[in-house]
Amino acid sequence: MSRTLTAAPPSAAAPRWQMSLRTATRIKKTIITAILIVLSIAALFPFYWMISGSLKTEFEAFQFPPTIIPQEPTLENYQGLTRDLPFGLFYLNTLKIAGLSVLGQLITSSLAGYAFARLDFPGRDKLFLVVLSTMMVPAITTIIPLYILVYQINWVNTHYPLIVPTMLGSAYGTFLLRQYMLSLPKDLEDAARIDGCNTFQVYYKIALPLMKPALATLGLFTFMGQWNDFFGPLIFVDKIDLYTVQLGANLAQGQWYTDQPRLMAGSVMITLPVLLVFIFLQRYFVRGVNLTGIQG
Amino acid sequence: MATTATPRRSIRWSRYEGYLFITPLFVGMIAFIFIPIIVSLIMSFTKWDIVTPPEFIGVKNFIQLLTGDRMFWKVLGNTLRYVVLSIPLSVTIPLVLAVLLNQKVPGVTFYRIAFFLPLVTSVVAVGLLWRWMYDSDFGLINYLLKSIGLQGQKWLSDPNLAMPSVVFATVWQGLGYNIIIYLAGLQGIPDHLYEAATIDGANDLQKFFRITIPMLTPQIFFVLVISFIGGFQSFGLIYVMTQGGPVNSTNVYVYYLWQTAIGSAKMGYASAMAWILTLIMFAATFVQVRVSKYWVHY
Numbered sequence: 001m002s003r004t005l006t007a008a009p010p011s012a013a014a015p016r017w018q019m020s021l022r023t024a025t026r027i028k029k030t031i032i033t034a035i036l037i038v039l040s041i042a043a044l045f046p047f048y049w050m051i052s053g054s055l056k057t058e059f060e061a062f063q064f065p066p067t068i069i070p071q072e073p074t075l076e077n078y079q080g081l082t083r084d085l086p087f088g089l090f091y092l093n094t095l096k097i098a099g100l101s102v103l104g105q106l107i108t109s110s111l112a113g114y115a116f117a118r119l120d121f122p123g124r125d126k127l128f129l130v131v132l133s134t135m136m137v138p139a140i141t142t143i144i145p146l147y148i149l150v151y152q153i154n155w156v157n158t159h160y161p162l163i164v165p166t167m168l169g170s171a172y173g174t175f176l177l178r179q180y181m182l183s184l185p186k187d188l189e190d191a192a193r194i195d196g197c198n199t200f201q202v203y204y205k206i207a208l209p210l211m212k213p214a215l216a217t218l219g220l221f222t223f224m225g226q227w228n229d230f231f232g233p234l235i236f237v238d239k240i241d242l243y244t245v246q247l248g249a250n251l252a253q254g255q256w257y258t259d260q261p262r263l264m265a266g267s268v269m270i271t272l273p274v275l276l277v278f279i280f281l282q283r284y285f286v287r288g289v290n291l292t293g294i295q296g
Numbered sequence: 297m298a299t300t301a302t303p304r305r306s307i308r309w310s311r312y313e314g315y316l317f318i319t320p321l322f323v324g325m326i327a328f329i330f331i332p333i334i335v336s337l338i339m340s341f342t343k344w345d346i347v348t349p350p351e352f353i354g355v356k357n358f359i360q361l362l363t364g365d366r367m368f369w370k371v372l373g374n375t376l377r378y379v380v381l382s383i384p385l386s387v388t389i390p391l392v393l394a395v396l397l398n399q400k401v402p403g404v405t406f407y408r409i410a411f412f413l414p415l416v417t418s419v420v421a422v423g424l425l426w427r428w429m430y431d432s433d434f435g436l437i438n439y440l441l442k443s444i445g446l447q448g449q450k451w452l453s454d455p456n457l458a459m460p461s462v463v464f465a466t467v468w469q470g471l472g473y474n475i476i477i478y479l480a481g482l483q484g485i486p487d488h489l490y491e492a493a494t495i496d497g498a499n500d501l502q503k504f505f506r507i508t509i510p511m512l513t514p515q516i517f518f519v520l521v522i523s524f525i526g527g528f529q530s531f532g533l534i535y536v537m538t539q540g541g542p543v544n545s546t547n548v549y550v551y552y553l554w555q556t557a558i559g560s561a562k563m564g565y566a567s568a569m570a571w572i573l574t575l576i577m578f579a580a581t582f583v584q585v586r587v588s589k590y591w592v593h594y
Binding site for chain 2: 033040043047049050053065108127131138139140142143146167168174199227230234235249260270275286289
């Protein structure tokens with residue numbers, strides 16, 4: 001290691017030395033930028049490959065060497081996919097499932113999060129620990145009894161098993177909103193109480209608007225989770241009219257296993273909406289991931 | 297306080313108001329978590345195909361799994377292989393990327409988005425995309441290998457390569473999550489530590505190994521635990537990319553569990569598998585929490 005070089009005494013901080021230090025920092029930054037550019041292009045390239053693949057004809061896709069830029073870009077793959085499968089319906093189904101889930105999740109988790117942060121009731125902290133401990137249970141442990149439950153109450157081939165459990169809140173959402181509430185001052189709520197608001201009014205008129213950033217995070221997480229969920233729909237739904245976009249793309253794989261351009265069109269179609277949402281709401285997303293980390 | 301102005305009755309009642317607020321959450325938890333857990337435990341001691349009534353058979357499922365089911369041990373081995381292959385990558389690559397992203401260089405938002413995008417892409421899209429890139433005849437990866445004079449491989453149809461190939465796609469997909477965790481940790485490291493080290497003449501590598509890594513051990517530990525837990529529950533990418541094949545080389549725990557429950561309708565047997573998985577996860581988390589005391593610097 002360049003120990004002898006860097007071990008220069010602090011007194012060496014003469015103007016000349018500082019100059020070279022500044023140049024060294026600039027060189028370092030340039031190198032880091034270059035590395036980051038290369039790596040982020042490498043990370044993004046698969047997405048480019050997905051899009052360019054979706055625009056190729058089947059003939060072009062099965063050429064070797066592959067073409068990096070589609071020679072005769074075509075929308076044929078998208079047209080074929082939407083003609084042969086009811087993708088519009090898949091979008092509607094997914095939007096319905098995700099939308100209702102987000103709405104319910106926000107209401108249920110914010111009610112509970114607010115109560116755990118601000119209201120004083122017997123056994124509160126113990127109950128909160130119970131809520132947190134459910135995060136340790138692997139989903140696979142509960143999925144088989146749920147499957148049977150769904151069978152017995154005739155929820156098979158409905159969207160209920162995908163919507164209702166998510167609507168009724170989550171440990172993660174409750175935790176996130178409780179922590180956020182705890183980070184806010186109580187002044188406004190106290191003032192509202194003096195003005196004669198009851199507890200529900202304080203929650204609804206004061207706390208809920210204050211929680212907006214955390215609600216955005218939770219809403220985004222819930223939306224993405226439901227949009228991208230594959231395991232749930234795979235287990236609970238097998239009527240094509242009820243398919244989500246994920247099941248639709250998976251079905252396309254079953255039907256046109258080797259028609260790669262068409263499958264890439266399917267991938268783009270199920271990815272694009274969620275990517276757009278993400279790019280606009282990136283900030284909230286990062287905050288939400290960090291909150292999962294805090295418990296670690 | 298406003299409450300002093302309200303009548304006594306409502307003070308007493310207000311002590312229990314909180315229960316109303318948590319009722320919807322607890323209805324959900326009781327119906328969809330607590331009861332299923334208990335039912336699952338009971339089911340693991342039965343033989344049940346849903347159609348005919350369940351039959352209580354004691355611990356036979358567990359004995360059969362541990363002593364008579366070769367496939368169970370195979371998928372357990374495959375799952376361990378999956379975890380062992382993925383953990384070093386998903387702990388180290390995001391660490392290096394996070395350190396780079398934490399520098400004040402222009403365009404950081406763009407790079408961040410680039411690494412986060414795979415995270416918000418579904419397993420179906422990721423699986424379809426990588427299956428195409430791994431294609432042995434027309435795939436991008438073999439093209440790149442051939443263009444630098446190396447030989448193309450049958451990534452997903454060679455039993456020895458299928459698992460590492462799936463793992464690599466998983467690592468790519470999960471990069472962003474771990475980067476975010478590390479970035480939060482990096483932002484918590486006080487600048488004066490680095491300044492002091494600079495004055496003492498430490499170079500960047502020394503700072504990385506002597507300051508950054510020790511200060512990040514809580515995050516490294518978290519990523520380790522999360523990767524282990526996530527790895528043991530992997531299902532989606534395997535389902536889309538390989539269906540557990542070729543010759544069961546990528547058949548992992550949850551995939552086999554799914555085959556057992558949904559494919560063969562052996563509900564009791566699958567529940568027993570789910571409980572063994574739960575115990576493995578608890579044990580692993582417990583061990584990691586214990587061990588972490590010796591090397592995690594909080």
